Amino acid sequence: MTHTSPVVVIGGGQAGFAAGYHLRRQGLGFVILDAATAPGGSWQHMWDSLHLFSPAEHSSLPGRLMPAQPGRTYPGAGHVVGYLADYAKRYDLPVRQGTRVRAVRRHGDELLVEADTGTWRARAVISATGSWSRPFLPAVPGRSVFTGRQLHTVDYRRPADFTEQRVVVVGGGNSGAQIAADLALDGRVGVTWATRRPPRFLPDHIDGRALFDVATARRRALDAGRDDTGGVASLGDIVAVPPVRAARDAGLLQVRTMFSRLTAAGVRWTDGSEAGADAVIWCTGFRPALSHLAPLDLRGPRGRIPTDGTRARHEPRLHLLGYGDWTGPASATLIGVGRTARDAVREVADLLR
Known part of the structure; x- marks a missing residue:
């Protein structure tokens, strides 16, 4: 089955939802394709005791403050899942749960988004698949002989x-x-x-609020041609x-x-x-989940796709959102992804209009 949507967002986590919010504000038609069967992104798979680095009011997506979790300064992962589910309902985001995207291909003036439930024809695509599905394991000798x-x-x-x-x-x-x-x-x-x-x-008084400010200051310095401040890595x-x-x-x-x-x-x-x-x-990190973009042949050094902001340098109809600082300062965080989502959607709107 073939569908048509001006914009297809791939991934229904915090980055995909932030993109959906701004697409709604721009009045653009869109669909969000999410491989998960329920909303909540990677937060629904976290360990039981995990909680955020920042208080709820500093961990919010655009347009909707995260409510405080009773009895906790730093909300737990389950609280975030509930917030994201409510967010999707509040803004009536058109999320297709249980829809796994296999490939994105060029097709004339359009991009074809091939999923296990059908194909979408789109004029622009926002990839927001994160990295949770691509855990990285280092090549340490003896991994194959360990019996535990x-x-x-x-x-x-x-x-x-x-x-x-x-x-x-x-x-x-x-x-x-x-x-x-x-x-x-x-x-x-x-x-x-x-x-x-x-x-x-990091110093005990530093939490996610300060980290976002530091990451943003570094990006602004680099964009202005000033010396690299070192960002968050300089603190710890x-x-x-x-x-x-x-x-x-x-x-x-x-x-x-x-x-x-x-x-x-x-x-x-x-x-x-x-x-x-x-x-x-x-606990050795992750790699961006970008296999669905392989047919576009855009990969650069270290497996990343070169971008100008969030826009793929060699495919202007594609934006990458929420993968880390290379797609926007603090863009892999709840509070940080809103700004880059806004900028990405503005570029998509200009492209479509």
């Missing part, structure tokens, strides 16, 4: 799944710190936290959210440099010392 469980951030849910087990958490970013803290605070799990360099905690890697701070201050976060290899029964360091492990949790 290996999980990625996407697979972790709760400490109770590891009671009385020895767990190695790998990764020096926010996910690694939060999952290591979650396990350590439980008290029933033996936790080792392995990082390539010593963890760099890990936001000291309350559970991380509690585990750190209690001395529960046992940090070791990255091991050299996995063995059948655990891990081995460069000095020859070994430690047994029942599970390894790889």
Whole structure:
């Protein structure tokens, strides 16, 4: 079955919804195709204890403040899922849940968006698929011989799944710190936290509000031709959210440099010392989910598509939204994606009109 829509948005998470909001304001016809069967984006797959870096009022999409979660300064993932579901209803966003896009192709003056439920003919496409569906696992020697469980951030849910087990958490970013803290605070799990360099905690008073401001200031400096301020990376890697701070201050976060290899029964360091492990949790990041755009042959260095702002440099009918700083400062965050969504939709409106 073939459908026609002036604009097709691929992905029904926070970036796709922010795009939908601005498309509504511009009076443009559009559809949002989402592979998930329910609204909420990647937030509906997070671990149980996860909560935002910022208070609700500083974690909102355009047009609708996120309500506070009773009893919590920093809302949990479930609260975000409810907010996104309400957001879609409030703005009557035309979301087709359970629709997985396989490919986007050029077809004359249009782009064809091929999904498992049909094909859409569009004059412009906004890709907002994020990275949660593409977890990255590093090529560490011995991964194939380790007999314990290996999980990625996407697979972790709760400490109770590891009671009385020895767990190695790998990764020096926010996910690694939060999952290591979650396990350590439980008290029933033996936790080792392995990082390539010593963890760099941001000052305790810094949360998502400050990070957004820092990221925005860096982008403005670069756009104006001024020196690179270093952005968020100059401050540290890990936001000291309350559970991380509690585990750190209690001395529960046992940090070791990255091991050299996995063995059948655990891990081995460069000095020859070994430690047994029942599970390894790889908190080693993600890659942008862009396989559906492969037929357009736009990939550049590091697997990214070169962009001017959010617009694909070699395909002006395509915008990429919410994949990180390369598609807009803080655009992979709830509060940050609204600005880049607005700019992308303005360009789409100019193209269509």
